[in-house]
Amino acid sequence: MPRVLINCAKCDRKLYTGLALENWFIFEWVDIQGATTVCRACGTENTWNKSDPFVEVDGGSG
Ligand SMILES: [Zn+2]
DSSP states (O other): OOOEEEEEEOOOOOOEEEEEEEEEHHHHHHHHHHHEHHHTTTTOEEEEEEESSSEEOOOOOO
């Protein structure tokens, strides 16, 4: 299943937002509220909104 990712503002790693593409309704909420995802690598709390995430296509590896 495609996963929804953002880039960490500090270390530029890909962060999994915890959302899959099927959770699309969440994005309507994000547009209003904003959302946060903590980077496991550097500990930065990244605030993101509807325009930030990108979808990682599952290529069958990893
Ligand atoms: Zn980071």
